[in-house]
Amino acid sequence: MGTEQKECRMPKLVTGGLYQLVLPTPFPVGPVNCYISTRSPITLVDTGTKWEPSLQELKSQLAELDLSLERIERLVITHPHADHYGLASQIVSASGAQVFSHPVNESALCPTxxxxxxxxxxxxxxxxxxxxxxxxxxxxxxxxxxxRPYAEPVCMDCELNEGDTVKLGDAEWNVLHTPGHSGGLICLYQPECRVLLSNDHLLRNISSNAIVEPDHAGGPRPHRLVQYLYHLERIASLHASIAWTGHGGEITDVNATVRKRLxxxxxxxxxxxxxxxxxxxxxxxxxxxxxxxxxxxxxxxxxxxxxxxxxxxxxxxxxxxxxxxxxxxxxxxx
Incomplete structure (x- = not known):
C-alpha cells in the first residue's frame, strides 16, 4: 500500500455552499477528493476509505465547516471503489444518512x-x-x-440515473452516467456555472483506468474503454469551465485535457x-x-x-x- 499522506489540509470552496475535502488513502493513488454541501440537505459526495487516518481527517475538515458526521443527511457515491465509498457505512451508522448512487453500483456497494x-x-x-x-x-x-477491509458494505436508499438532478450547495446539479472507469460511475454537472465534478472519469495528471469487469446483469462483458472514450467526448461537449476531480488538482482546461486523453x-x-x-x-x-x-x-x-x-x-x-x-x-x- 501507499505511504500515509500527512499533509494538513483545509476545505476548499468549489462554488456556493460546496467544498472539496482531500482525504488520505492507504493506496498508491494517494489522497481522494470528496465534496461536502453545507446547505440543507447536507450532502457528502464520496466518503474516503475505511481507514482511521481518513476518518479522522474527514472529521477534522468537517469541523472546520462547523459540521460533523452526525449532521450528514445524504451520501452520493460516484462509484463503488474503496477510496470513494469505504466510510459510507460508518457515516450512515453515525447520522442515518440516505445513500444515493447509480443502480449499476448496488450489487458492488452491498455485495452478497x-x-x-x-x-x-x-x-x-x-x-x-x-x-x-x-x-x-x-x-x-x-x-x-x-x-476488502478498506470498505464496508452499505445499502443504497435511492437511485441516481442519467438526467436526474441533485441539490449541492446553492444549485441543482445534473447527473451524468459515464461508464468506463466503472460501470456505474456518475459525474455531476452544474450548467449555469459550467462546473463539473468529474471524479475519476477525468483526472488532471494521470489517465483513468478503464477497468474490465463483468456485466452487472449477467450479460456479455462490457467494453469499458469504448464506453469511456465515448463519454470523454460527451464531457467535452459540455464545454465546462472547470472540472473538480476524484484525485489531484482541478482542471481548468477541460477540453484540452480530454483531447490529450483521447x-x-x-x-x-x-x-x-x-x-x-x-x-x-x-x-x-x-x-x-x-x-x-x-x-x-x-x-x-x-x-x-x-x-x-x-x-x-x-x-x-x-x-x-x-x-x-x-x-x-x-x-x-x-
Whole structure:
C-alpha cells in the first residue's frame, strides 16, 4: 500500500455552499477528493476509505465547516471503489444518512457472498485466459482480499440515473452516467456555472483506468474503454469551465485535457496493433511488453488496460482472436 499522506489540509470552496475535502488513502493513488454541501440537505459526495487516518481527517475538515458526521443527511457515491465509498457505512451508522448512487453500483456497494464469488471467479478466469502465469494470478487474488477491509458494505436508499438532478450547495446539479472507469460511475454537472465534478472519469495528471469487469446483469462483458472514450467526448461537449476531480488538482482546461486523453488511448491502441502485426500475442504478453513487470493488484490494472484496448481494436475489426491451450491470442487483421 501507499505511504500515509500527512499533509494538513483545509476545505476548499468549489462554488456556493460546496467544498472539496482531500482525504488520505492507504493506496498508491494517494489522497481522494470528496465534496461536502453545507446547505440543507447536507450532502457528502464520496466518503474516503475505511481507514482511521481518513476518518479522522474527514472529521477534522468537517469541523472546520462547523459540521460533523452526525449532521450528514445524504451520501452520493460516484462509484463503488474503496477510496470513494469505504466510510459510507460508518457515516450512515453515525447520522442515518440516505445513500444515493447509480443502480449499476448496488450489487458492488452491498455485495452478497454469491456476488463476491462471481467477481473473484471472473477475475481469476480472465487472467488465466489472458495468459497470466498462475503464481501472478494467485498474487493478485491475495491482493484483492487485502483491499476488502478498506470498505464496508452499505445499502443504497435511492437511485441516481442519467438526467436526474441533485441539490449541492446553492444549485441543482445534473447527473451524468459515464461508464468506463466503472460501470456505474456518475459525474455531476452544474450548467449555469459550467462546473463539473468529474471524479475519476477525468483526472488532471494521470489517465483513468478503464477497468474490465463483468456485466452487472449477467450479460456479455462490457467494453469499458469504448464506453469511456465515448463519454470523454460527451464531457467535452459540455464545454465546462472547470472540472473538480476524484484525485489531484482541478482542471481548468477541460477540453484540452480530454483531447490529450483521447490521443493517449489512440496511440496506445496503435502501438498494440503494431506489435500484433509482428506476431500473435496474448493480453498478458502485450501488457508485459507495454507496462513491464507488475505485481499484485497492479498486474490486473495493467492487464485490464491492455484488454480494454484490445476490445477497441476488435470493435474496429483490426484484430481477431485465436485460442490455444485455454489462452486467447490476438492477431492483426490488417
Amino acid at each position: 457472498a454469491q456476488h463476491k464469488q462471481m467477481r473473484d471467479e471472473f477475475c481469476h478466469q480472465l487472467m488465466l485466459e489472458s495468459g497470466v502465469p498462475a503464481d501472478q494470478v494467485a498474487d493478485f487474488m491475495a491482493a484483492r482480499v487485502e483491499t 490521443r493517449l488511448h489512440e496511440r496506445r491502441a496503435d502501438h498494440i496493433l503494431t506489435l500484433l502485426q509482428e506476431q500473435s500475442l496474448s493480453a498478458y504478453q502485450l501488457s508485459h511488453t507495454i507496462f513491464g513487470t507488475r505485481h499484485g493488484f497492479d498486474t490486473f490494472l495493467a492487464l485490464s488496460e491492455t484488454i480494454c484496448h484490445l476490445d477497441l481494436l476488435l470493435e474496429q475489426s483490426k484484430i481477431f482472436p485465436t485460442y490455444q491451450a485455454g489462452i486467447t491470442f490476438w492477431t492483426a487483421a490488417v
